[in-house]
Amino acid sequence: MYDKDVDLKSLVELNKHNFIPPSSRMTNYVVLKFGNLKPEPNGVGATLSGSDCGYMVVFQYGSIVLFNVRDHEVDGYLKIVERHASGLLPEMRKDEYEVREKPTLSTWMQAGLDRIMLQYLNIDGIRTIGSVLGQSIALDYYVRQVDGMVAEFTDINRAMEKTGTFTMERKKLFQLVGKANSNLADVILKLGLFERSDIAWKDAKYAQIWEYLRDEFELTQRFASLDFKLKFVEHNIRFLQEILQNRKSDFLEWLIIILIGAEILISVYDIAHKSL
Numbered sequence: 001m002y003d004k005d006v007d008l009k010s011l012v013e014l015n016k017h018n019f020i021p022p023s024s025r026m027t028n029y030v031v032l033k034f035g036n037l038k039p040e041p042n043g044v045g046a047t048l049s050g051s052d053c054g055y056m057v058v059f060q061y062g063s064i065v066l067f068n069v070r071d072h073e074v075d076g077y078l079k080i081v082e083r084h085a086s087g088l089l090p091e092m093r094k095d096e097y098e099v100r101e102k103p104t105l106s107t108w109m110q111a112g113l114d115r116i117m118l119q120y121l122n123i124d125g126i127r128t129i130g131s132v133l134g135q136s137i138a139l140d141y142y143v144r145q146v147d148g149m150v151a152e153f154t155d156i157n158r159a160m161e162k163t164g165t166f167t168m169e170r171k172k173l174f175q176l177v178g179k180a181n182s183n184l185a186d187v188i189l190k191l192g193l194f195e196r197s198d199i200a201w202k203d204a205k206y207a208q209i210w211e212y213l214r215d216e217f218e219l220t221q222r223f224a225s226l227d228f229k230l231k232f233v234e235h236n237i238r239f240l241q242e243i244l245q246n247r248k249s250d251f252l253e254w255l256i257i258i259l260i261g262a263e264i265l266i267s268v269y270d271i272a273h274k275s276l
Contacts, residue, residue, distance in 0.1 A: 005060050005190075011084040020123060024198030028190070029059040029134070031127060034077075056080070057130035061190040063138045065130040067099065067121075095137055099129060108205050111212055118209075124199050128206045132213040135191050139222055142183050146229045149176060153236040173240055180233050193223055 008030050012019050018032040035053035055067040056077050064081055066074060098115035110117045118125060187193055200210040214220065 005086060006058055006062060006081060007084045008058065008060055011058060011081060014084075015080065023124065023127070024202075028061065028192065029057055029127075029131070031123065031130075032056045032058065032080075055126050057126065057134065059134045059138070061134075061138055061186065062141075063134035065133045067126055067130075093137055093141060095133075095140075097133060109208055109212070111216070116209070116212070116216075124203070124206055125209065128197055128199050128209050129213065131197050132210060132217060132219070135193060135219060136217040138191055139187065139193070139219065139226070142187050143222065143226050143229075145179070145183055146226055146233065149180060149233050150229050152176075153233060156240070157236070173237065176233070177237055180230055180237070184227075184230055187223065187226065193219060 008028075011032075012030055015032055018034055020031040020033055022030075033053055033055050054069045054073075054077075056069070057065040057067075058081055059065075062085065064078065066077055069077060096114075099121060100115065100117045101119070101121050102110075102117045103119055105117060105119045108119055116129070197206065197210050200207040
């Protein structure tokens with residue numbers, strides 16, 4: 001996953017011969033295919049079965065999902081996207097999930113441990129599976145970001161427990177406010193975590209895949225945990241803001257007292273000087 005948005009327009013512009021036109025109104029990702037594409041005779045579209053064709057689903061928010069790509073080829077595919085991204089994360093987060101085709105399945109879909117089997121896998125299936133996997137890996141990134149903020153506030157609270165005060169600057173606190181708010185906004189708006197796949201809306205088969213994978217990767221539960229942690233961060237931010245505000249009020253009060261005292265001293269001096 002990349003740390004900022006991927007420029008999908010420029011990515012498609014330089015890879016026109018690999019670009020698969022969208023089948024829905026979703027605009028936050030593109031699908032690129034590589035290799036020889038073999039059509040499926042039953043009319044359901046091109047599949048991976050029996051072909052050396054690989055697919056890459058690239059999401060605007062930075063996730064990349066690869067299908068039918070060998071391990072030693074992964075870096076080469078990532079470099080195709082790298083030039084269109086704002087920058088790489090210090091640590092690339094990777095995950096694996098097995099998707100198999102089995103035409104002899106008695107049902108459309110069969111789930112297993114860390115895998116899913118389908119009667120066939122076409123472009124709609126790739127888009128549906130890719131959308132959930134992309135959200136999952138991105139959500140993991142945001143969870144780790146928020147975990148870092150929780151750890152930071154935990155350290156502050158422990159220091160306050162020992163010393164009875166804290167030394168954070170107002171600027172640093174405002175930066176944490178911005179980081180917390182932007183993380184929540186990115187999860188809701190960029191990832192589209194609560195938006196149902198257009199393909200899943202139109203076809204019950206893909207709705208079954210979409211719903212199963214969301215449960216399998218616990219997207220709803222993980223977001224709830226993220227939201228709980230952000231509320232903890234928000235509570236701490238509000239508490240520390242009040243302390244900083246009280247400090248400012250105390251400073252202003254002492255400043256006023258000092259000014260009044262200085263004015264009294266000047267008045268006393270004038271009176272004493274005139275009486276001489």
